[in-house]
Structure formats: C-alpha cells, structure tokens
Amino acid sequence: xxxxxxxxxxxxxxxxxxxxxxxxxxxxxxxxxxxxxxxxxxxxxxxxxxxxxxxxxxxxxxxxxxxxxxxxxxxxxxxxxxxxxxxxxxxxxxxxxxxxxxxxxxxxxxxxxx
Amino acid sequence: xxxxxxxxxxxxxxxxxxxxxxxxxxxxxxxxxxxxxxxxxxxxxxxxxxxxxxxxxxxxxxxxxxxxxxxxxxxxxxxxxxxxxxxxxxxxxxxxxxxxxxxxxxxxxxxxxxx
Numbered sequence: 001x002x003x004x005x006x007x008x009x010x011x012x013x014x015x016x017x018x019x020x021x022x023x024x025x026x027x028x029x030x031x032x033x034x035x036x037x038x039x040x041x042x043x044x045x046x047x048x049x050x051x052x053x054x055x056x057x058x059x060x061x062x063x064x065x066x067x068x069x070x071x072x073x074x075x076x077x078x079x080x081x082x083x084x085x086x087x088x089x090x091x092x093x094x095x096x097x098x099x100x101x102x103x104x105x106x107x108x109x110x111x112x113x114x
Numbered sequence: 115x116x117x118x119x120x121x122x123x124x125x126x127x128x129x130x131x132x133x134x135x136x137x138x139x140x141x142x143x144x145x146x147x148x149x150x151x152x153x154x155x156x157x158x159x160x161x162x163x164x165x166x167x168x169x170x171x172x173x174x175x176x177x178x179x180x181x182x183x184x185x186x187x188x189x190x191x192x193x194x195x196x197x198x199x200x201x202x203x204x205x206x207x208x209x210x211x212x213x214x215x216x217x218x219x220x221x222x223x224x225x226x227x228x229x
Binding site for chain 1: 118123147149156157158159160161164205207209216217218219220221222
C-alpha cells in the first residue's frame, strides 16, 4: 500500500502526558500537512511542510504542539502536557505542488485524553 | 477571512433517489479554488473535485455533478441515483491565495443512503 500511513491509529492517554504521532506520506510528495478534526466538524489546518521546512503554522498550534519533518520524508506531531481539549482525530495529508489542493489523507490518529 | 458553510448536517435518502449537498462560501479574493472531499466510515478523506474560480462550467462525472455559481457563492454537489456506498460525510473546502497552502473546510454533511 503506497498511501499515507499514520501511527498509532488510536492513542488513549492521561491528562498531562506527552504523545507523539507519526505520518509517512506518499513517497514522491514533497508537501505534508497536519489537520485536526473534532466530532461533527471539518478538518482544521494545523501546519504545513514543504520538504523539511515548516512553512505555515495555524494559531491552533499552541506552544504545547510541535511538528517536525527532519529529512523531508516522514513527519511527527508531538503534543506535550496533553489536555482533555486535545482529544480529536489528527489527520495527516500529503501532496505534490500541482494540482493545487489535491491532498491525499491518511486514516488519522485518534487521541483520547482522560 | 474565508468561510465555508454546509447548512445540511445530515441527509437521509432511499437508494436511487437524487440528492444535492449545498455549499456556500465566503472569500474576499477573486481567485480561489473550491473542492469536495468524501469521508467514508474508514475516516480517510478522498478528493472528489477541484474547481477554479474562473471556471463556472458545471461538471459531471458519472453519477456526480457539481454546480458552481459565483453570483451566489455556491458550489453544490448532486449525486444522481444514489447508492448505499455513497453513504459518507461530504466536505466542501476553499483555498484562496491568502492561505496558499491550506484548505478551509466546511463542517460537512452526513449522507445516509438507505437500501
């Protein structure tokens, strides 16, 4: 399968713990995105990488959130000192520069903070 | 700032009925892209269509058709002869030059097609 892969698919943690999600994009895609989706809502943009450079960050991405894409391939999203409000589905997507906006999404990593 | 509104939270139809999903958007830009994505129960969003703001031609792809009307800022999606496999959440999204690399999604419409 050469689609976007996300791990773990589901993470349950206690408030205050740190969690890390990993995304493996489609290999030839140089653009990688993180979105967050809560129940009954559409995905909300968190951050965007072009190769290894993090070019955009949403105001939703508080200081407790950090994302990396060290070699321009896989990416990690870390949440420190988790809060109950962080409970959501974290979606990763990748794309080429063209055609614009045609994102390929993974199945997401669901975070539950108790 | 851009905004996408999908007023229909849930729609239920019986198989073979036609169904239209509404999308209204707001943007200050004259150049932008509109999209529809499908999210089946598995959770993976799937790209369906992209429309450039300069191209108001309606598009048909099999049982799917899209009606883009710039005058009313709407980009509606019609499924003809719906099938059970069409059951999913459908999202309309907008990308404008101001947010060059991100999409703004609506809140989605849950479509249930009953056999």
